[in-house]
Amino acid sequence: MSYDIEKSVLERYEEGAKNHQPSLCCPTEYDTQFLTIIPDEIIAKDYGCGDPTKYVKEGEIVLDLGSGAGKNCYIIAQKVGKNGQVIGVDFNDEMLNLARKYQSEISDKLGYNNTNFIKAKIQDLKLPLHKVELWLKNNPINSLEQLRTFETECDHLRQEETLIKDNSIDIVVSNCVLNLVKPDDKKQLFNEIYRVLKSEGKAVISDIICNEDVPLEMVKDPELWSGCISGAFREDKFIKMFENAGFKQVEILAKQNEPWQVVNGIEFRSLTVKASKEKSEQINNNSCCPPTSCC
Numbered sequence: 001m002s003y004d005i006e007k008s009v010l011e012r013y014e015e016g017a018k019n020h021q022p023s024l025c026c027p028t029e030y031d032t033q034f035l036t037i038i039p040d041e042i043i044a045k046d047y048g049c050g051d052p053t054k055y056v057k058e059g060e061i062v063l064d065l066g067s068g069a070g071k072n073c074y075i076i077a078q079k080v081g082k083n084g085q086v087i088g089v090d091f092n093d094e095m096l097n098l099a100r101k102y103q104s105e106i107s108d109k110l111g112y113n114n115t116n117f118i119k120a121k122i123q124d125l126k127l128p129l130h131k132v133e134l135w136l137k138n139n140p141i142n143s144l145e146q147l148r149t150f151e152t153e154c155d156h157l158r159q160e161e162t163l164i165k166d167n168s169i170d171i172v173v174s175n176c177v178l179n180l181v182k183p184d185d186k187k188q189l190f191n192e193i194y195r196v197l198k199s200e201g202k203a204v205i206s207d208i209i210c211n212e213d214v215p216l217e218m219v220k221d222p223e224l225w226s227g228c229i230s231g232a233f234r235e236d237k238f239i240k241m242f243e244n245a246g247f248k249q250v251e252i253l254a255k256q257n258e259p260w261q262v263v264n265g266i267e268f269r270s271l272t273v274k275a276s277k278e279k280s281e282q283i284n285n286n287s288c289c290p291p292t293s294c295c
């Protein structure tokens with residue numbers, strides 16, 4: 001790869017937090033009753049491609065991977081209620097600041113605060129990045145020995161100050177983020193989703209999928225990668241990633257009928273899946289909805 005994928009994603013969404021980016025939008029309909037308390041600035045900086053918030057229930061502990069401006073988290077905060085909990089994870093300071101900016105205003109309107117935004121990579125949910133940054137301030141790296149010490153410190157933080165613990169989450173949601181994770185980290189990402197979920201837990205993920213493998217020349221294009229195109233999974237491979245991580249049941253909940261974009265003849269569309277750690281006794285044959293125009 002001739003460019004730094006993570007840097008291109010960070011820069012694109014730093015800009016997306018400052019100024020609305022129409023090219024990153026895949027228009028999605030949400031239940032409007034939950035939008036009334038959410039400030040316009042957050043609504044405008046919605047870069048999702050589906051609506052995983054529909055599937056959360058009162059009292060649940062929910063982890064939102066790549067929470068961005070916080071729209072999904074603030075919808076979920078209302079749905080889980082004061083006995084539930086919402087954790088938004090993002091690695092982008094601009095997005096985290098934007099999501100946190102309205103936290104007390106929204107809590108005041110709700111009458112409770114059940115939401116927290118934390119800094120981490122979604123493929124490494126044990127590592128608290130704010131603590132890594134603090135450590136680095138006092139321990140700059142200028143040699144291989146210092147690099148080794150840094151790596152040891154990261155392992156220590158993962159073990160002793162685990163950010164998201166094993167079996168601690170009822171439902172992991174994510175809206176248009178998994179595709180953005182570096183190719184080499186994708187397997188670890190699905191393993192992390194599996195690790196943090198309780199045994200009866202589930203993941204509900206909206207993401208962009210495609211109908212053919214994305215060729216290397218498109219993968220090498222930072223604009224296409226950070227625009228949620230080149231990192232998209234082929235649909236069957238997306239399902240397989242959940243199965244390989246150990247999920248027992250994967251169901252398609254919604255699939256966009258018309259492609260969101262067609263690039264070099266490859267169709268890219270939004271898909272929402274539910275992956276359960278346990279197989280339910282009764283498989284609901286109606287749970288796979290007919291193709292819809294979900295976004």
Ligand SMILES: C[S@@+](CC[C@H](N)C(=O)[O-])C[C@H]1O[C@@H](n2cnc3c(N)ncnc32)[C@H](O)[C@@H]1O
Pocket residue numbers: 009010013045046047048049065066067068069070071072089090091092095120121122123174175176177180181228
């Ligand atoms: C397409 S936006 C979606 C934001 C939000 N889910 C929404 O529906 O508006 C992608 C978000 O994921 C974050 N992100 C991308 N890769 C990430 C990673 N590896 N770890 C943590 N956050 C990541 C970006 O900073 C950005 O806020």
